[in-house]
């Protein structure tokens with residue numbers, strides 16, 4: 510298939526899906542009007558859980574990427590995206606970590622999965638400096654990592670956060686299709702600069718008036734590119750809430766969670782849950798098995814925020830185009 514044909518189909522699918530979902534969550538009035546298409550790359554990422562590593566290197570470049578259609582934003586990043594890369598390590602296995610500050614201002618690291626003295630390991634390093642240490646993840650789970658340089662809410666609000674998944678020593682009882690979602694908020698300056706670029710607005714972060722609430726950094730990105738699964742297949746989703754401030758009420762429309770694990774630890778098991786509460790700075794792992802083919806939206810069920818970009822889809826099997834299904 511040609512690129513233009515593929516692009517056309519992608520846009521056509523998105524256009525067909527959008528009205529149906531629009532009825533579900535009317536856009537909130539404080540979403541800024543869409544600007545012209547920009548030439549900046551989209552801050553999108555795969556939600557698929559990557560393989561386990563024992564070496565982690567994080568650079569801290571400041572980059573401009575679109576965080577929603579027509580909304581280029583200056584991100585303070587780990588490795589050029591926000592959230593930073595999904596990290597996956599194993600319980601009990603040593604991790605060698607290196608941070609290289611190429612961001613033009615002090616930055617730091619804080620691994621929620623680690624047990625380390627803050628005054629020694631989590632201090633800011635200056636631009637041009639490198640910081641390295643070894644640590645061992647002693648608890649399995651879905652954890653946040655972030656820059657902890659003051660003011661922390663500004664470094665978080667500008668994108669310096671991510672998920673580190675610690676695989677249980679003995680693995681999970683059953684293999685599954687595994688995804689990782691990081692929920693976070695974006696707070697934009699009222700106007701872009703001369704190049705059309707928006708910046709983080711510290712006052713709005715403190716007032717908690719987000720322009721976007723998103724999964725993995727980009728508004729509604731999994732409507733166009735849904736997570737996929739087969740009917741009856743076990744799906745395991747690790748969710749981290751990076752905030753900076755809002756709670757997540759994670760819910761999958763049309764499904765129930767077979768198992769839920771607070772902070773992603775297999776010991777924290779519950780069953781039959783409909784919605785899980787994830788605090789800022791916390792995580793959850795949920796499993797579900799969806800019997801019937803179709804589209805299953807996942808949201809934060811905190812509905813003042815759902816329409817700000819916190820709605821994705823799980824596509825189970827090969828259902829007909831959603832727009833067509835609704836239209837007929």
Ligand SMILES: [Cu+2]
Pocket residue numbers: 585615616617656657658664669
């Ligand atoms: Cu920082």
